[in-house]
Amino acid sequence: MALLEVKNLGISFGGLRAVDSFNISIEKGQLYGLIGPNGAGKTTVFNLLTGVYKPNEGIVTLDGKNITGKKTIEINKEGVARTFQNIRLFKDMSVLDNVKVGLHNKHHYSTLEGILRLPRYRKVEKEMNEQAMELLDVFDLAGQADYLASNLPYGKQRKLEIARALATEPKLLLLDEPAAGMNPNETQELMDTIHFVRDKFDMTILLIEHDMKLVSGICEKLTVLNFGQVLAEGETGEVLNNPQVITAYLGE
Amino acid sequence: MKMNKLKINKTAKSNFITYGIVIAAFIIVQILVSAGQVSSLMKGLLVPLCTYAILAVSLNLVVGILGELSLGHAGFMCVGAFSSAFFSKCMVEVIPVAGVRFFLALLVGAAVAALFGILIGIPVLRLKGDYLAIVTLAFGEIIKNLINAFFIGKDSNGFHFSMKDAMSLNMEADGQVIVNGPQGITGTPNDSTFFIGILLLLLTLFIVLNLIHSRDGRAIMSIRDNRIAAESVGINITKYKMMAFTISAALAGVAGVLYAHNLATLSAQPKNFGYNMSIMILVYVVLGGIGRIRGSMIAAVILTLLPEMLRFLSDYRMLIYAVVLIVMMLFNWSPKALEWRERYSPKRLLKKKQEAKEGE
Numbered sequence: 001m002a003l004l005e006v007k008n009l010g011i012s013f014g015g016l017r018a019v020d021s022f023n024i025s026i027e028k029g030q031l032y033g034l035i036g037p038n039g040a041g042k043t044t045v046f047n048l049l050t051g052v053y054k055p056n057e058g059i060v061t062l063d064g065k066n067i068t069g070k071k072t073i074e075i076n077k078e079g080v081a082r083t084f085q086n087i088r089l090f091k092d093m094s095v096l097d098n099v100k101v102g103l104h105n106k107h108h109y110s111t112l113e114g115i116l117r118l119p120r121y122r123k124v125e126k127e128m129n130e131q132a133m134e135l136l137d138v139f140d141l142a143g144q145a146d147y148l149a150s151n152l153p154y155g156k157q158r159k160l161e162i163a164r165a166l167a168t169e170p171k172l173l174l175l176d177e178p179a180a181g182m183n184p185n186e187t188q189e190l191m192d193t194i195h196f197v198r199d200k201f202d203m204t205i206l207l208i209e210h211d212m213k214l215v216s217g218i219c220e221k222l223t224v225l226n227f228g229q230v231l232a233e234g235e236t237g238e239v240l241n242n243p244q245v246i247t248a249y250l251g252e
Numbered sequence: 253m254k255m256n257k258l259k260i261n262k263t264a265k266s267n268f269i270t271y272g273i274v275i276a277a278f279i280i281v282q283i284l285v286s287a288g289q290v291s292s293l294m295k296g297l298l299v300p301l302c303t304y305a306i307l308a309v310s311l312n313l314v315v316g317i318l319g320e321l322s323l324g325h326a327g328f329m330c331v332g333a334f335s336s337a338f339f340s341k342c343m344v345e346v347i348p349v350a351g352v353r354f355f356l357a358l359l360v361g362a363a364v365a366a367l368f369g370i371l372i373g374i375p376v377l378r379l380k381g382d383y384l385a386i387v388t389l390a391f392g393e394i395i396k397n398l399i400n401a402f403f404i405g406k407d408s409n410g411f412h413f414s415m416k417d418a419m420s421l422n423m424e425a426d427g428q429v430i431v432n433g434p435q436g437i438t439g440t441p442n443d444s445t446f447f448i449g450i451l452l453l454l455l456t457l458f459i460v461l462n463l464i465h466s467r468d469g470r471a472i473m474s475i476r477d478n479r480i481a482a483e484s485v486g487i488n489i490t491k492y493k494m495m496a497f498t499i500s501a502a503l504a505g506v507a508g509v510l511y512a513h514n515l516a517t518l519s520a521q522p523k524n525f526g527y528n529m530s531i532m533i534l535v536y537v538v539l540g541g542i543g544r545i546r547g548s549m550i551a552a553v554i555l556t557l558l559p560e561m562l563r564f565l566s567d568y569r570m571l572i573y574a575v576v577l578i579v580m581m582l583f584n585w586s587p588k589a590l591e592w593r594e595r596y597s598p599k600r601l602l603k604k605k606q607e608a609k610e611g612e
Contacts, residue, residue: 114466
């Protein structure tokens with residue numbers, strides 16, 4: 001069975017039908033792309049999947065469990081993590097602390113234990129530090145662990161956002177335009193990172209992207225969205241050669 | 253991994269400096285007092301100094317760490333002050349040992365203030381920014397005015413309560429009015445001392461600093477930096493907002509307890525519990541550096557001492573005070589000043605010297 005199964009998802013904002021009967025089915029370990037023109041509703045789909053918006057209709061199933069209409073934090077606990085189109089880091093916190101916030105629900109000690117610095121505080125903090133540093137290492141950020149997140153260069157901020165999302169140990173990772181604002185070298189590096197994440201963490205990834213080089217380079221399957229509706233879906237090669245997709249989005 | 257350890261040591265060191273400053277200040281004052289160098293006016297300021305420092309540190313938890321503007325802090329102080337004074341006055345014969353009584357009063361004041369923090373926090377924390385500021389301001393005023401309307405007395409039949417006047421309490425002849433409306437509570441045992449004030453300030457610093465550098469503190473700061481992202485990694489926004497707000501209110505209550513037990517008569521005036529006070533506390537926090545705990549403490553002390561020290565200037569006193577406010581603001585916030593401070597910080601100069609030595 002597919003890891004993520006979305007059936008007939010829809011939402012309206014006033015008179016605007018932002019997403020209409022949206023279906024998607026993503027297998028475990030897949031690298032899946034969601035593309036389409038600006039305003040097609042791609043980010044709205046992400047917001048529906050992560051509980052930022054409640055869908056008007058449709059069912060979202062993650063790993064056999066119905067997560068439709070749940071709150072963002074519950075959906076995160078079920079195993080969906082995301083990054084944002086406009087980077088949303090905890091900018092006045094250190095790089096290390098950004099990842100440690102991601103680890104928040106995986107490690108526990110009480111408020112009192114934290115204030116009194118009891119042994120469990122030390123033990124758990126040590127575990128968190130080690131785990132966070134491991135993650136930062138993967139993204140080549142370990143050297144900047146005590147920088148403020150806002151002082152990182154753009155490309156590294158994107159990576160930190162992915163690291164933070166992975167810290168919540170998700171089953172499904174949603175990346176919203178990870179290559180936005182990157183130069184070709186950085187994009188190439190990002191493609192390697194995404195591949196690496198998929199292989200190392202055995203991750204299922206759904207990404208929104210406009211950079212066709214990245215999309216054709218790493219996505220195994222694609223869904224094309226136009227005016228809130230699915231225009232085409234299937235293997236990347238097929239979809240990109242679909243005449244309808246070419247007219248609506250790619251251009252002749 | 254080495255880098256990591258370094259960072260933890262750095263915060264530990266910074267915390268240590270903060271505690272050190274407080275303890276050093278205490279020792280210096282004690283030496284000056286025993287040498288007879290402190291005027292009685294200054295002696296009278298010692299406990300209020302601790303009170304304001306605690307208030308500033310506790311408000312910084314909401315303003316600097318949680319990132320929400322609260323203008324009702326004096327209200328929580330007021331609740332703490334009155335509930336603890338009420339407790340102490342009732343218990344003055346039951347518990348003759350001042351230390352025990354004060355400790356229990358402290359618990360009462362902090363608990364009642366925390367309760368108000370929760371009650372007010374539930375509706376108020378749904379708001380953001382300016383709206384939150386205005387509503388907390390309103391709640392602060394409501395608390396102050398409500399307390400002005402309370403009349404509570406005690407006689408052989410137990411407690412009597414009225415919101416009209418002392419006469420309508422209908423007490424027996426042996427009755428005693430404890431809370432007398434606008435006249436407040438008179439005859440609270442004078443249990444606060446400078447030593448207790450310093451202890452409470454250290455306790456407040458300990459709680460706030462350790463909270464900030466814990467799992468919960470990070471969650472609170474993540475809400476400040478980006479609420480949507482915090483939610484996306486599973487941070488329970490409501491829970492941590494309430495936590496910061498409640499702890500801050502409880503600590504303001506502690507300041508209130510200290511304040512109440514330093515005065516013979518406790519009454520809720522606009523001057524001590526009104527929005528003027530709330531804004532004054534906010535000024536300490538802003539001038540000391542939002543989110544910088546040590547800074548708020550120092551700003552509170554400087555800005556409380558300054559008007560007293562400038563007394564000899566008589567008419568120009570408030571003018572100079574205003575100028576100092578502006579200079580402090582520039583010193584803490586202007587980019588040029590920050591750059592200058594960075595360049596001439598003792599740490600850096602020391603490092604340079606060392607490097608020069610190694611170079612030779």
